[in-house]
Amino acid sequence: MMQQWRRRFRKRELGASALRDLQLADWLDLAHLDVLIAISAPANEFGDREGQETMVCTVAERLAIDPSRASRLVSDLISKKLARRTVSQQDARRTIVELSENGKAVVRAVRQYKFLLMGDFLTGWSKEERDRFLPLLDRFSSWTDEAPKMGTAQFSGEVAALVAGLPPLDTD
Numbered sequence: 001m002m003q004q005w006r007r008r009f010r011k012r013e014l015g016a017s018a019l020r021d022l023q024l025a026d027w028l029d030l031a032h033l034d035v036l037i038a039i040s041a042p043a044n045e046f047g048d049r050e051g052q053e054t055m056v057c058t059v060a061e062r063l064a065i066d067p068s069r070a071s072r073l074v075s076d077l078i079s080k081k082l083a084r085r086t087v088s089q090q091d092a093r094r095t096i097v098e099l100s101e102n103g104k105a106v107v108r109a110v111r112q113y114k115f116l117l118m119g120d121f122l123t124g125w126s127k128e129e130r131d132r133f134l135p136l137l138d139r140f141s142s143w144t145d146e147a148p149k150m151g152t153a154q155f156s157g158e159v160a161a162l163v164a165g166l167p168p169l170d171t172d
Contacts, residue, residue: 036083
């Protein structure tokens with residue numbers, strides 16, 4: 001189930017469907033949508049601290065892309081009047097990126113589109129099921145934040161057995 005879920009997210013079916021159904025697909029692609037969301041990023045979405053300003057390097061970091069690619073994508077959004085560069089209020093030497101009103105409208109529409117679909121799916125669930133599911137989903141999704149910190153020391157024997165079962169790697 002997790003592999004199927006991962007594949008569907010990787011294929012970006014929901015984002016592509018939002019762009020298509022909102023009649024934005026001829027104007028924006030998924031990479032542009034990612035950058036719009038990275039610029040708008042609420043602190044809980046990327047683990048940032050509240051009030052953090054967004055620079056091009058912040059977009060690159062949030063999306064794990066090359067800074068030059070982030071810069072090109074941000075420039076595309078600026079030319080489409082969905083974003084703008086402005087001076088930092090925290091440090092006047094820095095240039096930050098923020099969404100224009102049109103950019104905010106696009107992000108809002110895409111998010112609402114996704115909520116419509118999710119809400120439609122969840123309408124078949126009882127209130128008790130939703131009340132149980134949402135905290136469990138939140139708890140489950142936090143494992144990706146916790147797992148790297150936890151390490152694998154408690155599994156050292158199992159990991160050693162996995163390594164021992166691997167074929168010799170041809171490094172030539």
